[in-house]
Amino acid sequence: MVSIVRVVGERGKEIGSILWRCVYSFSLTLLCSAGLAFIPQGAESLRLVSDPGWTFPIFIFSVASWSTAAWYSARLTLGRVFDGTSLLDRTDTPFVNAIRMWLPRFLGIVPASVLSIQFQRLGEPVLALACFLTAFAMGVFVVKRRAWFASRFRGFEGQTTAIRFESLQQRTVLTVSLAILLTFILLSAVWIWPVAVTRFITAPALLCFAFASWILFGDLVLTYYFKQARLPSMAALPLLLFVVFSLWNDNHQVKLLATAPGDAPVIRRQIDGHLDAWLQTRVDSGALVPKRPFPLFVVAAEGGGIRAAYWTGMVLARLQDDSGARFGRHLFALSGVSGGSLGIGAYAGLVADAGSGGLAGAPCAGGARDGAYQTCMRKVLQRDFLSPTLGYALYPDMLQRFLPFAIPAADRARAMEAAWAQGWESATGSERFGRRFDQLWAADPAMNVPSLLLNATLVDGGNRIIASDLVIDGSFPDAYDALDPVLDLRQMSLSTALHNSARFSYISPAGTVSACRQGKALVACAPGRERAPWGRIIDGGYFENSGVESVRDLLFAMRPALARWRERGYDIDPAVIVISNSPDAIAPRDKQDPAGARMDTTFLSELLAPPLGLFNTRTARATFAVTAEKRDMAVILPAGPTRFLWFGMPTKTHTPLGWALAGPTFRGIDTLLEPPYDNRRPFDAVLKSLPSP
Numbered sequence: 001m002v003s004i005v006r007v008v009g010e011r012g013k014e015i016g017s018i019l020w021r022c023v024y025s026f027s028l029t030l031l032c033s034a035g036l037a038f039i040p041q042g043a044e045s046l047r048l049v050s051d052p053g054w055t056f057p058i059f060i061f062s063v064a065s066w067s068t069a070a071w072y073s074a075r076l077t078l079g080r081v082f083d084g085t086s087l088l089d090r091t092d093t094p095f096v097n098a099i100r101m102w103l104p105r106f107l108g109i110v111p112a113s114v115l116s117i118q119f120q121r122l123g124e125p126v127l128a129l130a131c132f133l134t135a136f137a138m139g140v141f142v143v144k145r146r147a148w149f150a151s152r153f154r155g156f157e158g159q160t161t162a163i164r165f166e167s168l169q170q171r172t173v174l175t176v177s178l179a180i181l182l183t184f185i186l187l188s189a190v191w192i193w194p195v196a197v198t199r200f201i202t203a204p205a206l207l208c209f210a211f212a213s214w215i216l217f218g219d220l221v222l223t224y225y226f227k228q229a230r231l232p233s234m235a236a237l238p239l240l241l242f243v244v245f246s247l248w249n250d251n252h253q254v255k256l257l258a259t260a261p262g263d264a265p266v267i268r269r270q271i272d273g274h275l276d277a278w279l280q281t282r283v284d285s286g287a288l289v290p291k292r293p294f295p296l297f298v299v300a301a302e303g304g305g306i307r308a309a310y311w312t313g314m315v316l317a318r319l320q321d322d323s324g325a326r327f328g329r330h331l332f333a334l335s336g337v338s339g340g341s342l343g344i345g346a347y348a349g350l351v352a353d354a355g356s357g358g359l360a361g362a363p364c365a366g367g368a369r370d371g372a373y374q375t376c377m378r379k380v381l382q383r384d385f386l387s388p389t390l391g392y393a394l395y396p397d398m399l400q401r402f403l404p405f406a407i408p409a410a411d412r413a414r415a416m417e418a419a420w421a422q423g424w425e426s427a428t429g430s431e432r433f434g435r436r437f438d439q440l441w442a443a444d445p446a447m448n449v450p451s452l453l454l455n456a457t458l459v460d461g462g463n464r465i466i467a468s469d470l471v472i473d474g475s476f477p478d479a480y481d482a483l484d485p486v487l488d489l490r491q492m493s494l495s496t497a498l499h500n501s502a503r504f505s506y507i508s509p510a511g512t513v514s515a516c517r518q519g520k521a522l523v524a525c526a527p528g529r530e531r532a533p534w535g536r537i538i539d540g541g542y543f544e545n546s547g548v549e550s551v552r553d554l555l556f557a558m559r560p561a562l563a564r565w566r567e568r569g570y571d572i573d574p575a576v577i578v579i580s581n582s583p584d585a586i587a588p589r590d591k592q593d594p595a596g597a598r599m600d601t602t603f604l605s606e607l608l609a610p611p612l613g614l615f616n617t618r619t620a621r622a623t624f625a626v627t628a629e630k631r632d633m634a635v636i637l638p639a640g641p642t643r644f645l646w647f648g649m650p651t652k653t654h655t656p657l658g659w660a661l662a663g664p665t666f667r668g669i670d671t672l673l674e675p676p677y678d679n680r681r682p683f684d685a686v687l688k689s690l691p692s693p
Contacts, residue, residue, distance in 0.1 A: 011095065018078060018099050022107075023235050024218030025074040028211050029066075029107045033114040036204070040656035043118060047662030048202045048384055050124055055202050060130055062201075062208035063112050067138050069179070069212035071108030073219035076172070078104065082227045105142045109135045111208070176220055183213040187399065190391040194415040195422050198387035203660060206387060210394040241402040251397075251406040254500065254511040254537065255414055256491040257436055259527060266490050267438040268471050268483065271554070274451070275561045278332060279572070281447045287329060287691070290569035295642065295689045297331045297575050298554060299450075300547035303338025303540065304581045305504070306385060307655045311581040311669055312336070312343025313377045315647050317350070318673050319686055321371025325354070326690050328448055333470070333554055335453040335547040337540040340579065341501035342420070344452060345494060346380050347373075349424065349432050352440055352449045364427040374673075378666075379427035386660035388415040389507055397509075413508055416659070417495040424495075437497040438483070438490070441469050453550045454501040455540035456482070459510055464543050465535075466550060467497045475557035476550065485524035488514040488531055501540045507659060510536040551576060577686070579647045581655075642689045648680040 019026050036042040049059040078100045112135035119128035186209060189197050198206070222234040269277075282288035301312040316334075319327040328351050334344035350373055353359040364376035392412035400410040424433040432440065441449050454467040464479040466472045467489070472481035482489050482500070492500075500511055515534035516525040523529065540547070555574060565572055649655070649672065655665055677683050 014093075014096055015099070018096070018103065020233075020235070021223065022074040022077045022103070022219055024215045024223075025070045025077070025104070025107055028215055028218075029070045029110050032207070032211050033110050036207070037114050037118045041658040043122060044656045044658060044662065044665065045203045045386065045660055046115070046118060047122065047124075047665070048387070048660055049204055050127060051663065054200050055205070056127065056130070058201055059205045059208070060134055062205040062212070063115060063131065064134055064138070065212040066111050066208040066215075067108045067134070069215045070111070071104045071138070071142055072175075073215050074104035074107050077219050077224050080224065080228075083230055105139070108142050109139045111135075111211075112138060176216060179216055180213070180221075183209075183216075186213075187395040190394075191396040191410070194388040194391055195419050198384065198391050201387070201391070202384060203387040203390045206391050206394055210398075238402060245402060245404045248404050249400060249406050250512055251400050251408050251411050252413060252509040252512050252536075253408060253411075254489060254492060254513055255408075255411070255417065255496050256488065257493055259491060263436075264439070264442065266483065267441050267469055269451075269469055270471050271473075271475060271557045272561045274470060275332070275558055278447045279565060279570070281445075282329070285446070288570060288572075291571060292691065293571045293573055294691065295330050295573050295575055297327075297577055297686075298551050299331065299334045299344065299577045299579065300551045301334065301336040301340030301344050302547060302578070302580045302582065303336075303340050303502070303504075303545045305339045305502075305657045306342075306381065306659050306661055307657060307669075308339030308581040309342035309346070310377075310381045310661070310666065311649055311672075312340050312579045313346045313381055314374060314669065314673055315579050316343070316347040317371070317373035317377040318683065320347075320351075320373045322683065323687055323690055324693065326693060327686065328450070330690060331450045333451040333453060333551075335455065335550040335554070336501060337455050337545055337547045338502040338504055340547055340581075341452075341454045341498050341540070343381075343579075345433075345454075345498045346377060346424070348440060348449055348452055349494070350376055350428075352432065352444065353428055353430055355444055355446065355448050358428070358430055362428040362430070376427060378670075380424055382663075382666050383419070383423045384660045385416060385419045385423070386507070386658060388419040389413075389659065391415065393507065411509070413499060413503070413511060416508055417493070417499050420495040420498065421493070433495040433498075434493050436490075437467065437492055437494050438469060440494055453547070453554065454482075454497055455543070455547055455550055456501045456503070456537045457540055457542040459536040459538055461535070462543065464540070464550070465537060467492075467500060470554075476553045479550075479553075482537075486515050486522040487534065488516060488525050490525065500537045503537060504539040504541065508539075510538045512536055546578065546580070548576075548578060573642075573689075575642050575645065575689070577645045577647065581649050642685050645682045645685060646680070647682065650680065 036046065049056045112131045116128045116131035116135060119125075119131055186201075190206075201209070218235060218238075222237060226232065226234045279288060282294070288294050299316070302308055304311075316327075334348065336342075336344040350359060353362065354372075359365055359372055359376065362372075362376060364379035365372040389412050392410070392415035396407075396410035397412040400407050421431070421433040425431055440452070451470050452468055453470070456465045456467070457463070458465045458480060464476070465482050466476060466479055467482035472479055472483075481487075482497075499508065502508065503511055513534050513536070514531040515522050516529040517523065517532055518530070525531070543549075555576070558574070562572055562574065649669075655661065655669065672681065675683075
């Protein structure tokens with residue numbers, strides 16, 4: 001028994017020494033392959049390479065690069081005999097030599113093999129076959145390469161069985177140097193042209209290229225080079241630099257537009273005054289007359305990445321098109337979280353363009369099949385917003401993490417905002433997403449552009465911080481006004497304001513907000529004022545993911561003005577529309593049924609129960625807020641079928657959360673917009689509530 005334990009212990013030490021020597025090849029290959037296979041967002045991102053064009057050939061090349069890097073790095077680090085007392089260098093047993101030979105070969109075929117299985121599961125047999133052939137070719141190459149080269153090229157004779165070696169050949173050094181040089185070329189290209197480059201090199205290919213780069217640098221530079229110089233392995237150095245330099249290298253300051261002497265004053269409206277002015281424009285146009293019901297809609301859009309943005313935007317666009325734009329004239333405000341904010345922002349932008357006459361001549365409106373709003377919404381949002389951001393995260397922003405100073409231009413948040421702004425401009429021909437946030441409501445005398453409530457969360461306190469054209473006052477309890485004069489956010493663009501509500505970890509970083517100071521006191525920002533970090537903004541879903549809490553606060557603040565208008569004989573009927581995109585969400589109800597509960601895994605319950613509970617409250621709070629608002633609307637106003645309207649996404653629509661969806665997934669969401677409608681898609685109820693033109 002003792003001898004068995006001793007043998008197991010010796011084998012364990014040998015295996016541990018082997019795995020630490022090639023830790024980057026081993027860990028990145030296995031963990032990242034598992035991530036692409038088992039994480040829903042990874043699986044959905046793989047669908048991006050199925051589009052016609054160069055995306056799939058480039059992806060296959062990236063997989064081959066990853067496989068080659070994993071095999072080559074592991075082979076070199078395990079085969080080299082370094083001077084010193086390392087267990088691996090002193091051991092030359094058949095067991096260790098077998099691992100030296102077969103572990104690199106195994107790592108070389110893992111990426112393509114796993115991806116082949118995953119593509120088969122996704123219903124892409126052609127792509128699965130291509131990955132299988134890549135894995136097969138890689139396997140044949142790593143086993144037979146020496147025999148092939150020895151029979152065809154001079155200089156390879158006598159090398160057919162070597163497992164251990166004393167030094168690298170010159171061609172090996174040149175190969176590794178060239179690979180690292182190509183990595184920096186790709187880094188530069190992504191940094192300079194994030195959107196243009198990622199049209200061809202999509203997120204899956206970027207991941208594979210990045211894995212190859214990290215493996216080569218980690219195993220061959222941090223391990224091989226230092227061991228060769230008779231120094232300890234520096235494999236753990238990146239972790240140390242990441243932790244220590246984080247004290248000084250925060251480059252995620254919220255991006256602001258440059259100020260100019262002729263800039264217009266920031267547009268801010270008090271809720272009471274703006275509601276009065278909004279209703280008066282309806283009186284002047286003849287849409288609002290005494291004793292005739294006038295629906296007033298307030299919309300809450302749930303968070304959920306591009307899934308939320310697209311579903312929200314298309315629901316609003318469908319209502320706008322089917323009503324002949326009458327719906328928008330009854331829409332007072334929209335509250336959004338995360339992707340829902342992008343959806344409501346895109347809708348408000350289209351309304352603003354329509355008011356200025358720009359929508360009719362927009363590139364996206366030409367030959368509109370379902371109406372200008374739906375067609376343009378598709379053109380704006382049916383895009384890959386993940387790849388530019390991921391490219392920045394994997395390359396320039398990753399490099400930033402290991403530097404002791406901040407490079408604002410490397411902030412991956414800028415890639416997301418640039419992708420939104422360029423996507424908008426490409427579809428509509430306007431630069432609205434790149435202009436100052438409050439200019440969305442400039443040149444809107446008819447007040448057709450609805451107010452926006454973009455909900456974010458403050459890391460340092462957990463409170464809401466809301467960006468809006470409306471002044472966020474005491475009507476929104478315990479919330480901050482993002483456009484408060486003392487906060488340096490008034491010069492942010494529309495795309496930045498939307499992104500601040502959608503900074504979901506870890507694709508988008510927390511944004512650092514500065515405040516203006518005079519001594520220790522906060523003062524209104526102005527050119528030349530001292531600025532200092534004030535707080536960090538993250539996704540609004542951390543506080544409450546439905547956007548309904550801000551709708552409840554807004555409706556409560558609107559009650560005095562609405563009461564005054566009713567006293568004047570105007571029959572104004574406020575109604576709440578909630579747009580939910582969670583495929584497993586249920587319509588709000590009063591009591592939970594125990595039969596619908598499920599218990600998550602008990603694996604590591606002592607450690608995982610608290611964080612799982614905290615995370616799941618994100619969804620539970622949203623459901624609670626929606627249910628409470630439904631109850632409030634029934635109490636505050638006479639109950640009616642159009643007081644509270646809930647648009648849900650059916651459970652069968654398995655759409656993962658992320659910032660990129662494949663074409664078939666977008667088309668699947670489009671089918672939900674077509675009749676016949678059920679009670680989860682009350683399009684008819686909204687349209688019937690609108691007065692005749």
